[in-house]
Amino acid sequence: MRKLVLKPKGFSKIPIEAEVISPDIIGGKTLPEVKALSVQYGNKVHSLSEFFDVGGRIAKTPDEQDIVVDGDASHVKYIGKGMTTGRIVVQGDAGMHTGSQMKGGSITVTGNIADWTGAEMKGGLLRVLGDAGNLLGAAYRGSSDGMTGGCIVVNGSVGSEVASFMRRGMIVVLGDTGPFTGVHMNGGEIFVFGKVGRRAGAQAKGNGGFIACFGGIDELLPTYRYDTTFTPTFMRLYLRQLAGNLGIDVATSYIDKPMRRYRGDLAVGGNAEILVAEKA
Amino acid sequence: MKDIVIKGGYVYDPLNGIDGEKVDIHLSDGKVVEKTKKNAKVIDASGKTVMPGGVDLHSHIAGSKINIGRLMRPEDHRKDEVPKGKYTRGGVGYSCPSTFVTGYRYAQMGYTSVMEAAMPPLGARHVHEELIDTPIIDKAAFPLFGNNYFTLKYVRDGDQEKLNAFVAWMLRATRGYAVKIVNPGGVENWKWGRNVYGLDGKVEDYDITPRQIVTSLAKANEALGLPHTIHLHCNNLGMPGNYKTTIETMEVAKAIKPKKGRKTTIHVVHCQFNALAGDNWMNVKSGAPHIAKYVNGNDHVTLDMGQLIFTDTTTMTGDGPWQFALWNMTGNKWVNSDVEMEAGAGVVPYTFKKNNPANTVQWGIGLELALLIDDPWKVYMTTDHPNGGPFTYYPKVMAWLMSRQARTDTMRELNKAVLKRTSLANIYREYTFNELAISTRAGTAQALGLKDKGHLGAGADADVAIYDLDPTGWRPSQYKMLEKAFASAAYTIKGGEVVVKDGEVVSTPLGATHWVDVKIPSEVEEDLMKDLAEDFKKYYTVSLRNYPVEDEYLPIQKVHKTRGAWK
Numbered sequence: 001m002r003k004l005v006l007k008p009k010g011f012s013k014i015p016i017e018a019e020v021i022s023p024d025i026i027g028g029k030t031l032p033e034v035k036a037l038s039v040q041y042g043n044k045v046h047s048l049s050e051f052f053d054v055g056g057r058i059a060k061t062p063d064e065q066d067i068v069v070d071g072d073a074s075h076v077k078y079i080g081k082g083m084t085t086g087r088i089v090v091q092g093d094a095g096m097h098t099g100s101q102m103k104g105g106s107i108t109v110t111g112n113i114a115d116w117t118g119a120e121m122k123g124g125l126l127r128v129l130g131d132a133g134n135l136l137g138a139a140y141r142g143s144s145d146g147m148t149g150g151c152i153v154v155n156g157s158v159g160s161e162v163a164s165f166m167r168r169g170m171i172v173v174l175g176d177t178g179p180f181t182g183v184h185m186n187g188g189e190i191f192v193f194g195k196v197g198r199r200a201g202a203q204a205k206g207n208g209g210f211i212a213c214f215g216g217i218d219e220l221l222p223t224y225r226y227d228t229t230f231t232p233t234f235m236r237l238y239l240r241q242l243a244g245n246l247g248i249d250v251a252t253s254y255i256d257k258p259m260r261r262y263r264g265d266l267a268v269g270g271n272a273e274i275l276v277a278e279k280a
Numbered sequence: 281m282k283d284i285v286i287k288g289g290y291v292y293d294p295l296n297g298i299d300g301e302k303v304d305i306h307l308s309d310g311k312v313v314e315k316t317k318k319n320a321k322v323i324d325a326s327g328k329t330v331m332p333g334g335v336d337l338h339s340h341i342a343g344s345k346i347n348i349g350r351l352m353r354p355e356d357h358r359k360d361e362v363p364k365g366k367y368t369r370g371g372v373g374y375s376c377p378s379t380f381v382t383g384y385r386y387a388q389m390g391y392t393s394v395m396e397a398a399m400p401p402l403g404a405r406h407v408h409e410e411l412i413d414t415p416i417i418d419k420a421a422f423p424l425f426g427n428n429y430f431t432l433k434y435v436r437d438g439d440q441e442k443l444n445a446f447v448a449w450m451l452r453a454t455r456g457y458a459v460k461i462v463n464p465g466g467v468e469n470w471k472w473g474r475n476v477y478g479l480d481g482k483v484e485d486y487d488i489t490p491r492q493i494v495t496s497l498a499k500a501n502e503a504l505g506l507p508h509t510i511h512l513h514c515n516n517l518g519m520p521g522n523y524k525t526t527i528e529t530m531e532v533a534k535a536i537k538p539k540k541g542r543k544t545t546i547h548v549v550h551c552q553f554n555a556l557a558g559d560n561w562m563n564v565k566s567g568a569p570h571i572a573k574y575v576n577g578n579d580h581v582t583l584d585m586g587q588l589i590f591t592d593t594t595t596m597t598g599d600g601p602w603q604f605a606l607w608n609m610t611g612n613k614w615v616n617s618d619v620e621m622e623a624g625a626g627v628v629p630y631t632f633k634k635n636n637p638a639n640t641v642q643w644g645i646g647l648e649l650a651l652l653i654d655d656p657w658k659v660y661m662t663t664d665h666p667n668g669g670p671f672t673y674y675p676k677v678m679a680w681l682m683s684r685q686a687r688t689d690t691m692r693e694l695n696k697a698v699l700k701r702t703s704l705a706n707i708y709r710e711y712t713f714n715e716l717a718i719s720t721r722a723g724t725a726q727a728l729g730l731k732d733k734g735h736l737g738a739g740a741d742a743d744v745a746i747y748d749l750d751p752t753g754w755r756p757s758q759y760k761m762l763e764k765a766f767a768s769a770a771y772t773i774k775g776g777e778v779v780v781k782d783g784e785v786v787s788t789p790l791g792a793t794h795w796v797d798v799k800i801p802s803e804v805e806e807d808l809m810k811d812l813a814e815d816f817k818k819y820y821t822v823s824l825r826n827y828p829v830e831d832e833y834l835p836i837q838k839v840h841k842t843r844g845a846w847k
Binding site for chain 1: 612
């Protein structure tokens with residue numbers, strides 16, 4: 001991997017739209033070319049080097065490209081939008097739409113992240129070590145296809161409408177989630193180790209999708225019906241993988257924990273599951 | 281404005297019998313002329329195809345319906361953002377493009393005239409407001425008559441005289457161009473949650489049938505001498521087995537005496553949706569051969585394809601009950617709209633899929649209609665934008681018409697139903713450039729009665745499209761080249777001004793809005809107004825005085841005057 005370092009030249013009140021910060025675009029270019037890449041600043045187009053100190057090495061192909069954003073990038077939007085390969089590490093906070101519609105590769109953000117992170121994600125891995133904003137992995141307004149693949153892991157807590165219109169893929173939240181987790185969910189998996197917010201799974205159609213709540217749930221919608229309490233075999237498999245492949249150690253403590261199964265959302269004839277781990 | 285001479289191009293001008301000959305075209309003062317002055321600007325079109333500017337006779341580009349589509353589909357805009365250019369404004373595209381982008385994109389394909397095919401009379405102001413913001417192209421709008429309270433009332437009373445007067449008055453009041461009928465009677469019944477299902481269904485409360493509505497309006501249309509025939513969206517749209525209804529409807533119009541100088545009495549719109557055989561959507565098959573056979577044997581019908589494109593689009597029509605049925609099938613978003621006293625509408629997003637057997641059959645039907653009807657003057661190319669697909673896919677449809685290989689290559693990707701349930705695979709016909717010109721400009725202009733459009737004879741409007749394609753060397757196997765050339769015209773000239781060069785918009789003048797002014801004798805009009813005033817007072821939320829569209833809404837207008845039905 002070749003490492004390109006982008007050091008933000010300070011915070012700006014007007015956000016910068018920098019979908020060019022992506023291995024797909026940077027890989028194979030020369031350093032001057034990268035510096036000249038255009039970013040949107042308000043309604044003006046500027047070059048990347050006006051907002052970042054650009055240094056380091058550039059790989060011949062995108063899959064060899066490692067991009068490090070070294071510093072607070074909370075004013076930078078669309079980092080890694082639509083990327084298909086390579087790696088991005090943000091050493092600090094990142095702005096809205098980070099990793100939206102990404103198809104592959106990986107993004108790691110060591111700080112907090114704003115709204116619409118990983119929106120309509122199709123593949124790849126997105127890790128946030130801090131907290132995430134609202135609409136994590138959600139569908140953009142109007143669309144009925146949210147996340148269709150890939151994996152998002154958030155170590156902290158997240159806001160509302162996590163994974164709206166989720167179709168496939170996986171979201172793991174170690175902290176709490178806000179209201180409307182998995183709203184309109186139509187497949188996919190959500191694991192929450194903290195507390196799940198109100199109205200989880202509203203209007204969820206199911207299609208094999210579930211929300212696993214290991215830290216309890218605030219309030220369950222009346223349109224979810226209790227089925228049974230059991231110890232799902234598949235959950236054991238998932239939790240081992242979470243611990244083994246993604247380094248989520250807390251997962252191991254829930255293996256063999258019985259779970260209460262709720263089915264819904266009956267308001268739309270859905271067949272999604274909310275699985276709530278029994279208290280020890 | 282400087283005169284222009286287009287030199288050395290292969291010209292296709294079917295209305296003047298020019299079929300690919302090298303002719304110089306002279307443009308002066310917004311018109312085609314015999315000869316220009318010496319200092320005219322010369323456009324070198326050698327090795328290129330020259331045609332009159334395209335004329336689209338059925339598209340939904342302005343008004344409440346498309347605006348509902350725009351509102352309910354942010355996801356559609358997001359995938360096609362159009363940034364501001366040097367001469368152009370920013371906007372969005374795809375299935376519900378913004379008004380400005382609509383104008384630009386039509387011009388980029390060499391189209392210079394586009395008809396908005398369904399205008400609810402009460403929404404006429406809205407339509408014209410949006411047409412003001414649709415640059416470059418000439419346009420016109422067709423008000424909806426088929427379920428209008430007054431139409432139904434006069435048909436019930438058998439008062440043809442009053443109906444004639446009402447149609448004439450309404451065209452003037454809404455600044456409309458032609459009589460549009462959508463599912464006659466069906467949308468009225470939809471107000472009670474029902475439909476009419478065929479020509480002899482009963483229209484609630486009026487005790488009349490769609491057959492009577494079509495007959496009366498066609499009679500009025502021909503008596504008034506309107507430039508276009510009735511523009512009819514048949515009953516039973518989208519219901520398998522409906523080709524019979526369609527042929528029956530055409531048969532109804534056969535009995536009508538056309539106006540002087542014209543043979544046709546009916547234009548059936550987006551016929552693909554009305555040419556379905558079979559009993560239900562599981563076993564739907566093509567009814568196109570039946571319709572083609574009928575149209576080949578009769579001279580009073582024209583139709584357009586309503587070709588389906590495999591993409592995500594937004595269906596919108598005045599046919600409220602059909603949109604409800606479609607919503608039931610898809611479970612997608614749905615907006616139902618009612619226009620008091622006059623019409624209704626529905627909007628449902630829909631994705632036509634290559635692996636959906638019914639969709640592939642529909643795709644085949646559109647092309648079958650165009651290819652099985654021998655006379656290209658009878659069948660025109662449309663996608664019923666955006667119902668079959670966005671108009672930006674026209675070049676693709678042209679490629680399918682002109683190249684069997686293009687069709688075969690597409691069919692390879694499709695569900696096999698298209699091979700079994702349509703006859704498309706057995707059709708070897710390929711359109712010539714001349715036939716293409718008929719299907720996309722000459723024929724449509726003739727059907728619309730736009731005498732100055734669709735040809736390049738002296739006196740015609742100086743609307744010209746030049747495509748970077750050498751028609752002498754072109755082979756159907758090179759269909760991708762054709763698609764590319766027709767998607768971005770080398771030059772589009774509108775009213776004698778170069779508006780597109782090398783596929784880029786370079787100038788954005790405002791086009792004219794065409795409408796028909798029928799002469800109504802004052803005593804007939806007074807009589808009608810008394811009638812209207814009473815019902816307006818009772819039922820309308822708008823007063824009669826505020827109802828007609830003022831001239832401020834049409835900054836550039838082209839009035840087509842007709843003599844009317846009264847001596």
